């Protein structure tokens with residue numbers, strides 16, 4: 001058994017976090033850890049600048065025209081809830097996909113169950129992709145938004161967002177993407193892609209801490225506030241602030257988290273997104289090829305890795321995914337995620353709803369040696385199948 005943990009659960013959260021990120025968080029928080037956006041003393045202004053720089057960095061990263069429309073949230077789930085609550089009205093129709101994570105499915109289900117909205121879930125094909133024409137077929141006069149996961153957290157497939165964006169823009173329907181598995185891995189220019197809002201999380205491929213994320217909103221879209229409180233702006237008024245980002249950011253923001261998120265973006269920018277993606281996909285190809293040689297292992301939607309991030313779902317014939325996870329952990333010190341990965345409709349359609357799958361997800365710190373070990377460990381399961 002390896003002494004060293006082989007961490008292949010980076011789609012859940014990247015681990016470890018870069019030393020640079022952790023050092024920056026501690027050093028900055030020690031130096032300027034006061035309430036941002038509230039005081040007018042020098043230190044409060046300094047920290048407001050740090051937060052403002054983080055907004056600018058994210059706006060640049062996502063091709064967003066206005067940094068003030070980068071709204072910090074607790075995670076991607078929080079950002080998606082903020083978007084849905086601020087956009088949907090009784091009688092609205094929503095189009096989404098069967099690839100979605102529960103962070104999209106459940107809030108929409110909540111609205112649907114109460115009879116407020118109707119919702120269509122567009123299928124994916126045998127390769128793991130949604131056909132934009134299927135979205136087109138679902139459009140109704142009351143379709144308010146289209147919501148699509150950019151990269152599937154189960155299959156790793158990157159959806160044709162550019163085509164979906166063109167189609168939505170042509171009909172004046174805002175497209176919201178869940179970029180939880182793509183932000184930090186592949187470029188996202190929301191203006192070029194004609195995406196109206198991007199929900200992202202900070203603790204995955206941005207290499208920031210948990211408790212960070214955000215909603216980046218194009219100036220063409222207005223999202224109503226659904227939670228209210230102190231913003232440090234126009235405090236005399238009992239009416240909640242309407243200007244961005246305060247409109248959607250009541251209460252004190254997660255300063256230490258935002259410092260870490262900002263440092264994480266510096267970290268990946270310095271390494272280069274394309275270089276990171278290339279490195280991860282080389283390892284994913286090695287894993288896919290190694291596992292393809294094993295007759296007792298099934299692999300889902302990974303024949304062609306050209307529109308993919310480094311996520312691979314597998315199963316061992318005749319062995320429950322939970323048991324595979326236990327063996328990988330207990331006997332080989334390899335951490336993977338098993339089960340449904342919060343995406344039940346994907347597993348319904350793959351025929352894996354009972355146990356889910358064994359998901360390998362790679363990060364910047366993985367090596368060829370890690371992948372060799374993972375293949376060896378999966379090969380050893382032949383005798384158990």
Ligand SMILES: Cc1ncc(COP(=O)(O)O)c(C=O)c1O
Nearest residue numbers: 075076077101103153178180201
């Ligand atoms: C596709 C997708 N969407 C949303 C989320 C939720 O992210 P968070 O837990 O940061 O809210 C995840 C996390 O696993 C995800 O993979």
